[in-house]
Amino acid sequence: MRSGGSRCARCGCPFTCGMLAAGAECWCSELPPLAEAPTPGSQCYCRDCLEKLHSRGG
Numbered sequence: 001m002r003s004g005g006s007r008c009a010r011c012g013c014p015f016t017c018g019m020l021a022a023g024a025e026c027w028c029s030e031l032p033p034l035a036e037a038p039t040p041g042s043q044c045y046c047r048d049c050l051e052k053l054h055s056r057g058g
Contacts, residue, residue: 008046010053015046 006017018026027047034053045053 006043008049009043010045010049013046013048017044 005014006020007014017028018024020026028044028050031050031054034050044050
């Protein structure tokens, strides 16, 4: 995986985190924070899973 590469804590899909890839921001900052944080010690969610969690009120 290239720099900024992560795996989704929910589905395991690889994705690029903008903050880890030396970007000023990540695409996830375009969405409001979730009511529940990911499982402690886990990584972020991919865009698809994050949008699904938002749509179900997560």
